[in-house]
Amino acid sequence: MAPPKRLLIVDDNEDILSTFYEFFNSLGYEVKTAVDGFAALKVLRDKPDYFDCLITDLVMPNISGVGLIAIVKKEYPDLKIIAMTGYGDQPGALASEAEADLVLFKPIDLFKIEAKVSELIGQNDE
Numbered sequence: 001m002a003p004p005k006r007l008l009i010v011d012d013n014e015d016i017l018s019t020f021y022e023f024f025n026s027l028g029y030e031v032k033t034a035v036d037g038f039a040a041l042k043v044l045r046d047k048p049d050y051f052d053c054l055i056t057d058l059v060m061p062n063i064s065g066v067g068l069i070a071i072v073k074k075e076y077p078d079l080k081i082i083a084m085t086g087y088g089d090q091p092g093a094l095a096s097e098a099e100a101d102l103v104l105f106k107p108i109d110l111f112k113i114e115a116k117v118s119e120l121i122g123q124n125d126e
Contacts, residue, residue: 004030005121010040010056010068011084020055023110024117037063041071044079051079052121055113058085058095069098080120084108 007029009020017033024031032051034040037060044051054072058065069081083095086106095103101120104113 004028005053005117006030006032006051007117008032008034008040008043008051008054010034010037010054010060010065012036012057012060016057020110024114027114029117036060037065037068037071040068044072044076048076049078053080053082053117055082055084055117056100058083059087066094066098069095069100073099080117082113082116082120084113 007024009017009024009031010033011017011020012035014035017035021031021033032043034043037056040054040056041063044054056065056068063071065083065085069083072079072081081100082102082104083100084104084106085095102116104116
């Protein structure tokens with residue numbers, strides 16, 4: 001049996017974090033969460049090469065999602081990244097610049113994001 005897919009979900013909104021956590025957990029994903037970019041980097045550095053996918057909000061205190069993506073892409077080039085934003089095109093354009101694998105706009109359909117996660121990390125099984 002394949003090991004569970006591992007996600008790191010970063011958002012400064014606790015409700016969103018818990019919703020995503022419950023949803024992906026119920027589908028058999030192993031989920032860790034972080035409330036901002038600093039916390040996310042700490043988790044990643046504690047467990048390098050552990051996660052299959054990073055799902056991050058773009059507009060957050062401390063390190064923004066865009067900053068986080070730029071750092072993660074340098075340190076963990078193989079980690080798939082999905083960026084989420086509720087703030088229109090500007091952060092979305094920035095996320096593309098920071099080379100997120102995918103940018104989704106809030107509100108996000110959980111089944112849609114799960115399909116995208118599967119698509120992105122399914123490629124690791126070959």
